[in-house]
Amino acid sequence: YRLVFGQMNDLDDVKDNFEMTGWAAFVLLACYMVISNILLVNLLVAMFSNTFDRMYSKMDTLWKFHRYHIIKEYAILTPLPPPLNLLSTRNYELKPFNRKLNYI
Missing domain, CATH: 1.10.287 (Helix Hairpins)
Known part of the structure; x- marks a missing residue:
């Protein structure tokens, strides 16, 4: 050996x-x-x-799987960097209320 x-x-x-x-x-x-x-x-x-x-x-399936997870990860994130994300976070929080007001 x-x-x-x-x-x-x-x-x-x-x-x-x-x-x-x-x-x-x-x-x-x-x-x-x-x-x-x-x-x-x-x-x-x-x-x-x-x-x-x-x-x-399995290449195509794996590519679609990883692409889905990347899109899902970026959909959750705010578009602005951390010091400025307070403005966009406020807009995301108020968006459901704006929709309700538009229906009335």
């Missing part, structure tokens, strides 16, 4: 004890590390591709 991350401390012991097969172990270990890293990168690309495909199919 540690060899995937490049920790090869035990490889020096193998090379010193077995001179004939030490180079073969090193070559096999290098092949193993290259193949396992290629497979892990391919797995990562496949997972990203799958996630992208799932999100792309």
Whole structure:
């Protein structure tokens, strides 16, 4: 497991004890590390591709959902910044009374 991350401390012991097969172990270990890293990168690309495909199919729905929430958030806010919003807040509070007066 540690060899995937490049920790090869035990490889020096193998090379010193077995001179004939030490180079073969090193070559096999290098092949193993290259193949396992290629497979892990391919797995990562496949997972990203799958996630992208799932999100792309729901893209329009998600966009409409987020747009609705942004519009709803800005509809509640006053059009003026905080020092001046007292005037617009007063108008919003008096708007129902003005409607009642117009019907009379």
